[in-house]
Amino acid sequence: MTGRIRVATALLFLAVVVVVFRLCPVAHSLREQTSQLLAEYFLVHLQAELKKPQHLLEHITYEGISFEELTREMIDDLKRDFSGLTEEMPRRRNLFRTWWHRSRWGSDYDQSTFKLYNQLFMARLRDLQSGTRASRDAMINRMHQILEVALQRNRNLTYQSILGGETMMLAELRRALSQERLPNRARDLLLSQNQVLSYESFQFFDRALKESLRKADDLLHTILPEPVADELKATGRVAPGLIEDSCVLFADMVQFASIADKMPPEELLSELDYCFSHFDRIAERLKIEKIKTIGDAYMCASGLFQKRASDPLRIALCGLRMMEFIRRYIKSRSRKGKISWDLRIGIHQGPVIAGVVGNSRFTFDIWGDTVNVASRLEATSEPHHINLSAPLAEFLSPYFVTSERGQVPVKGKGDVAMCFVDALRPEYSIGGRGRVPNKAFYNEIRRLDRGVDQSEGPGT
Numbered sequence: 001m002t003g004r005i006r007v008a009t010a011l012l013f014l015a016v017v018v019v020v021f022r023l024c025p026v027a028h029s030l031r032e033q034t035s036q037l038l039a040e041y042f043l044v045h046l047q048a049e050l051k052k053p054q055h056l057l058e059h060i061t062y063e064g065i066s067f068e069e070l071t072r073e074m075i076d077d078l079k080r081d082f083s084g085l086t087e088e089m090p091r092r093r094n095l096f097r098t099w100w101h102r103s104r105w106g107s108d109y110d111q112s113t114f115k116l117y118n119q120l121f122m123a124r125l126r127d128l129q130s131g132t133r134a135s136r137d138a139m140i141n142r143m144h145q146i147l148e149v150a151l152q153r154n155r156n157l158t159y160q161s162i163l164g165g166e167t168m169m170l171a172e173l174r175r176a177l178s179q180e181r182l183p184n185r186a187r188d189l190l191l192s193q194n195q196v197l198s199y200e201s202f203q204f205f206d207r208a209l210k211e212s213l214r215k216a217d218d219l220l221h222t223i224l225p226e227p228v229a230d231e232l233k234a235t236g237r238v239a240p241g242l243i244e245d246s247c248v249l250f251a252d253m254v255q256f257a258s259i260a261d262k263m264p265p266e267e268l269l270s271e272l273d274y275c276f277s278h279f280d281r282i283a284e285r286l287k288i289e290k291i292k293t294i295g296d297a298y299m300c301a302s303g304l305f306q307k308r309a310s311d312p313l314r315i316a317l318c319g320l321r322m323m324e325f326i327r328r329y330i331k332s333r334s335r336k337g338k339i340s341w342d343l344r345i346g347i348h349q350g351p352v353i354a355g356v357v358g359n360s361r362f363t364f365d366i367w368g369d370t371v372n373v374a375s376r377l378e379a380t381s382e383p384h385h386i387n388l389s390a391p392l393a394e395f396l397s398p399y400f401v402t403s404e405r406g407q408v409p410v411k412g413k414g415d416v417a418m419c420f421v422d423a424l425r426p427e428y429s430i431g432g433r434g435r436v437p438n439k440a441f442y443n444e445i446r447r448l449d450r451g452v453d454q455s456e457g458p459g460t
Contacts (some may be wrong), residue, residue: 007369030372034177034186035129038333039082041176042121046075047098049113056113062149067113074118079105082124092176099172103165124197139193140200147204172195222362225289227305228356237333238364240355246303247315247392248371249288250378251279251322254342256296262339271340272296275329282321285438286314291366296341297378301366304354309448312349316396316421317437319345319386324435326384345386346378347421376410379420386421393419397442399428 049071050057057068065073070340079085100109125140151157174187192231220229231238253275260268276293283290283300291299300318303311326343335342350370357363373389393402401422407415424435428441 003199010411029204030183030186031129031131033190034182035125036082036084037176037182037406038128038173039078039085039125039439041086041095042125043075043078044094044322045114045417046071046078046118048094048097049118052110053114056111057088058450059114060112067115070115071118074122074286078122078125079167081129093429095172096277099169102172103168115151120146127193131189136196140196143197143200147201151208158203162201162205165199165203166194197434216336220362224356224362226306228364232356238352242350243304243354243366245307245311246301246348246352246366246370247311247347248301248366248374249315249345249347249351250374251298251343251345252378253296254344254383256341259339259341260417275326281320281323282318286318286321288314288318292363295403301352304352304366310445312392312447313394313399313441315347316386316388316400316439317424319347319421320400320424323384323386339437344378344381344383345372346376346381347386347388347390347392348374348377349389355384373410373416374414377416380408380410380418381420387417388421389419393421399425399441401434402423436459 028092050068053107057066059067060069061067063070070081097116098107100112109191120139120143123139127139129135147157147162168275170190173190177186177190183370216232217229220233223229224232228238253272262270276298279298279300280290286302287306288300288302291301293299297321302308302315302318308314321343323343330340348370350368352368352370354366356362357365377387377389387405388396388402390404391406401424403422405418405420408418410416423429423439424437426432426434428437428444430436430438
């Protein structure tokens, strides 16, 4: 009995092996038959491409050759990969023309070329023919490359449009197989391939959407301060807020208008951008918020989103670092025999209102008497000087060298007591030169900040 079981098991195993070996050639033969048939339809389409208007045929493609040359090369590749394509083969209808018109994509088939789709279809035929992992990967890679180019050309391209087009093409291809009475397994091959293309298309557009959102987020944070951008994304608006204590700095290029008349526009904008970019870096290092530039004027403020006792020191140091940069800038331009502008700065401390204005183009700004006074302190300053109101100068005097200006008339304010900030005190600067802060200065900033460190800003 045991011997009979062993014999039966062996016979069953042999039967399975025979079936497998018989099915493999059938599957391979079906792939050859399916891909060969669709290659015939594809050849009809490529030949129709060569009959398009001359200006389309002469168009130079990304590959550096004309569309006509590229199409002829593709026909040669098609005939090499599918040797059964001969002049004696049955005449097929142009299913690509039918597909295009049924898709209703607007343009006329005879007035359009299909370079990108032709390349994808060629990869599909090769995958149908071989059915290997390598052919499937090659098809997927080609599709991603084509979608990348197509999306660059048409930013309105969507997954829905791609899915709709591929669904219509699948219907046309399956109709062609049915007309030739190929078995259902041939249509299953197409369906399997279509599912892969649909999935990979979805993955492509999902990644593209995420990348677009990331870029939009980066751009928003470039335009608006981070807390403001986060509030805008979360709520769709930014509530204006009163900042009870902020330090506002205005910087203006001296003699900019007269120099602008003597300088080529490209050089003028390049030099202004060079200066403002340095100002941006100085402000960022000191955790000071850039507000805006207006022509040749630069505005920034501290204490808007995080209240620090060191804010007056930070804003005064910001002004000194800007002046030091301008000093070196003037020296560099002078060595080259080129004209340059100087700088004057005004700083004031007090309450401001902060918020976002505009719907289509968001702009973060601050308003209030403190802003107006800071602007007028800048206007009444002198070249290469930082002008302060006297109370602020008094607070800064333990850390900075200041000089009194006395009462200076200010529009709308009458006479205002002002002072210049000239330098850091020797004990707080490297080498005692008053230009670059030393470790002792930063220790003072940390000591002050340990006393006050609370978040506040627009909407709080």
